[in-house]
Amino acid sequence: MSRVYNFSAGPSMLPEAVLSRAAAEMLDYGGSGQSVMEMSHRSAVFQSVVDRTEALLRELMGIPEDYAVLFLQGGASTQFAMVPLNLAAGSGRADYVLTGQWAKKAASEGKKLLGEENVHIAGSSADKTFSYIPAEESLSFSPGADYVHICLNNTIYGTLYPYIPDTGDTPLVADISSMILSQPLPVSRFGLLYAGAQKNMGPAGLTVVIGKKALLEASRPGTPTMLQYKTHLDAGSMYNTPPCYAIYICMLVLEWLKSDIGGLGEMEKLNREKAELLYSFLDQSRLFKGTVEKGSRSLMNIPFVTGDKELDGKFVKEAEKAGFVNLKGHRTVGGMRASIYNAMPVEGVRALIEFMKGFEVQNG
Ligand SMILES: *Cc1c(COP(=O)(O)O)cnc(C)c1O
Numbered sequence: 260m261s262r263v264y265n266f267s268a269g270p271s272m273l274p275e276a277v278l279s280r281a282a283a284e285m286l287d288y289g290g291s292g293q294s295v296m297e298m299s300h301r302s303a304v305f306q307s308v309v310d311r312t313e314a315l316l317r318e319l320m321g322i323p324e325d326y327a328v329l330f331l332q333g334g335a336s337t338q339f340a341m342v343p344l345n346l347a348a349g350s351g352r353a354d355y356v357l358t359g360q361w362a363k364k365a366a367s368e369g370k371k372l373l374g375e376e377n378v379h380i381a382g383s384s385a386d387k388t389f390s391y392i393p394a395e396e397s398l399s400f401s402p403g404a405d406y407v408h409i410c411l412n413n414t415i416y417g418t419l420y421p422y423i424p425d426t427g428d429t430p431l432v433a434d435i436s437s438m439i440l441s442q443p444l445p446v447s448r449f450g451l452l453y454a455g456a457q458k459n460m461g462p463a464g465l466t467v468v469i470g471k472k473a474l475l476e477a478s479r480p481g482t483p484t485m486l487q488y489k490t491h492l493d494a495g496s497m498y499n500t501p502p503c504y505a506i507y508i509c510m511l512v513l514e515w516l517k518s519d520i521g522g523l524g525e526m527e528k529l530n531r532e533k534a535e536l537l538y539s540f541l542d543q544s545r546l547f548k549g550t551v552e553k554g555s556r557s558l559m560n561i562p563f564v565t566g567d568k569e570l571d572g573k574f575v576k577e578a579e580k581a582g583f584v585n586l587k588g589h590r591t592v593g594g595m596r597a598s599i600y601n602a603m604p605v606e607g608v609r610a611l612i613e614f615m616k617g618f619e620v621q622n623g
Contacts, residue, residue: 261582262275263582263583263584264582264583264584264603264607264610264611265584265585265603266583266584266585266586266596266597266598266599266603266611267584267585267598268414268415268437268458268560268585268589268596268598269414269436269437269455269457269458269463269598270457270458270462270463271457271458271459271598271600271602272600272602272603273461273462273508273512273602274512274515274519274601274602276515276519277508277511277512277515280511281507281508281511288304288507289304291304294504295308295503295504295507296503296504298503300497300500300501300503301497305503308503308506308507308510309330309495309496309497309501309506311510312330312506312507312509312510312513313328313330315510315513315514315516315517316328316467316469316513318517319440319513319516319517319522319523320440320443320444320446320469320523321443321446322446322469323446323447325471325472325473326446326447326469326470326471326472327468327469327470327471327472327475327492328467328468328469329467329468329469329470329488329491329492329496330465330466330467330496330501330502330506331465331466331467331468331491331496331501332464332465332466332501332502333466334455334463334466335361335434335436335453335454335455335466336364336455337466337486338365338434338453338466338468339364339365339368339369340368340372340486341468341486341488342365342369342406342408342432342451342453343368343369343372343373343479344372344478344479344482344486344487345474345475345477345478345479345482345486345487345488345489346405346406346430346432346450346451346474347369347372347373347377347405347406347479348405348477348478348479349405350403350404350405351373351374351377351405351479352373352377352378352379352401352403352404352405353369353373353377353378353379353404353405353406353407353408354378354379354380354381354400354401354404354406354407354408354429355369355378355379355380355381355407355408355409356380356381356382356383356393356398356407356408356409356410356424357380357382357383357384357385357389358383358384358389358392358393358409358410358413358416358418358420359384359389359410359413359414359415359416359418360389360413360415360416360589360591361410361413361414361415361434361436362408362409362410362413362434365408365410365434366378366380366408369408372479379401379404381398381399381400381401381407382397382398382399384418388416388592389413389415389416389418390416390418390550390551390552390555391418391551391552391554391555392418392419392420392421392554392555395422395424395425398424400426400427400429404429405429405430406429406430406431406432406450406451407424407426407429407430407431407432408432408433408434409424409431409432409433409434410433410434411433411434411435411438412435412436412437412438412441412557412559412560413437413557413560414436414437414458414559414560414598415560415589415591415592415596416550416551416560416562416592417549417550417551417556417557417560417561417562417596418551418555418556418557419438419555419556419557419558419559420555421554421555423445423448423449430449430450430451430471430474431448431449431450432449432450432451432452432453433449433451433452433453434453434454435452435453435454436453436454436455436458436459437454437458437459437557437559437560437598437600438459438557438558438559439452439454439458439459439460439467440459440460440512440513440516440523440526440601441459441523441526441527441530441558441559441600441601442523442526442527442530442558443523443524443527444523446469449469450470450471450474451468451469451470451471451474452468452469452470453466453467453468453469454466454467456505456509458559458598458600459559459600459601459602460509460512460513461505461506461508461509461512462504462505462508463505464502464504464505465502465505465506465509467509468488468491470488472492474488475488475489475492476488476489476492477489484498485498485499516601520601526601527558529601529605530558530559530599530601531558532605533558533599533603533605533608534556534557534558534559534561534599536605536608536609536612537561537597537599537608537611537612538556538561540612540615540616541561541563544615544619545619545623546565546570546618546619546622546623547563547564547565547615547619548563548564548565548566549561549562549563550562550563550564550592550594558599559598559599559600560596560597560598560599561596561597561598561599562588562592562594562595562596563594563595563596563597564588564593564594564595565594565622568593570622571588571593571594571595573622574586574595574618574622575587575595577618578611578614578618581614583610583611583614585598597611
């Protein structure tokens with residue numbers, strides 16, 4: 260068996276140790292005589308999976324007691340609607356910072372649900388095709404907004420906030436889909452965090468919401484039951500059938516992070532090492548160059564170009580033949596993008612750089 264190095268932005272690589280354990284436990288989980296895929300979500304054995312997953316997530320991320328953890332479905336995209344439906348229950352106004360496609364999608368869902376006039380754009384980096392994060396001083400928050408929404412790591416453009424905006428008493432909401440578990444995060448600075456699991460914590464189908472309990476109680480009139488945070492808070496994420504198998508794989512990923520890696524501080528060191536290897540290669544390359552301003556570079560998603568579309572295409576094709584897959588940039592930006600999430604080993608990044616060096620010699 261030969262496995263490829265998968266640089267996909269999501270769904271993405273999972274640690275091999277996790278896949279092996281899932282395979283070994285497929286027919287009989289913990290002596291239950293069944294797969295986690297087959298068991299009742301109301302059974303004691305499955306409840307122990309959910310409890311363990313939540314406990315591990317709380318421990319690894321240092322989630323405070325007054326925050327809830329919800330295991331939902333619908334992807335990060337459903338959160339674009341749930342956030343305004345639940346959190347804009349006060350003034351009905353919200354601020355959004357536009358730093359890429361996902362941030363824009365979140366804002367347009369906000370406009371749809373709250374009305375165009377009630378959504379204030381507090382900052383944007385659209386002027387330079389989202390190649391940077393706006394300086395904190397340039398953000399203009401509106402007084403009395405119910406929340407401020409940001410996208411902390413911009414998967415498509417490859418930017419990461421180098422700071423956490425200070426929004427005073429206004430709750431800060433962040434889409435952390437493509438950076439959750441990649442480094443420690445001061446959870447208490449946020450009112451609510453959400454992430455689709457398929458980038459850095461497990462398979463598609465699971466969405467994790469971490470929110471201050473007090474913020475999850477209210478919702479706007481007419482909000483469907485399934486879209487109310489309170490429904491899931493009160494039912495311990497068991498109002499209806501949760502994404503059982505995805506939660507179980509997430510538990511295995513969290514066990515791996517804790518036991519094999521040693522926590523998020525150690526994970527960050529490895530992620531910095533990988534990103535620095537690739538960025539320093541790009542900074543001195545005659546053929547390839549990164550597209551993001553230095554102070555805003557993501558540790559997870561690294562876009563780069565040759566400056567020649569045909570050559571970009573040739574690179575992606577040849578890389579794939581050599582076992583480096585999914586390096587094509589997002590359809591809206593072109594070029595290449597290497598997503599190097601937690602599960603990408605340092606050797607994968609080193610091997611990619613060697614391959615890029617060879618391509619440069621032949622095509623530079
Ligand atoms: C992938 C991604 C999304 C969309 O996630 P779905 O789970 O497919 O809805 C939203 N935001 C960010 C930052 C992403 O990376």
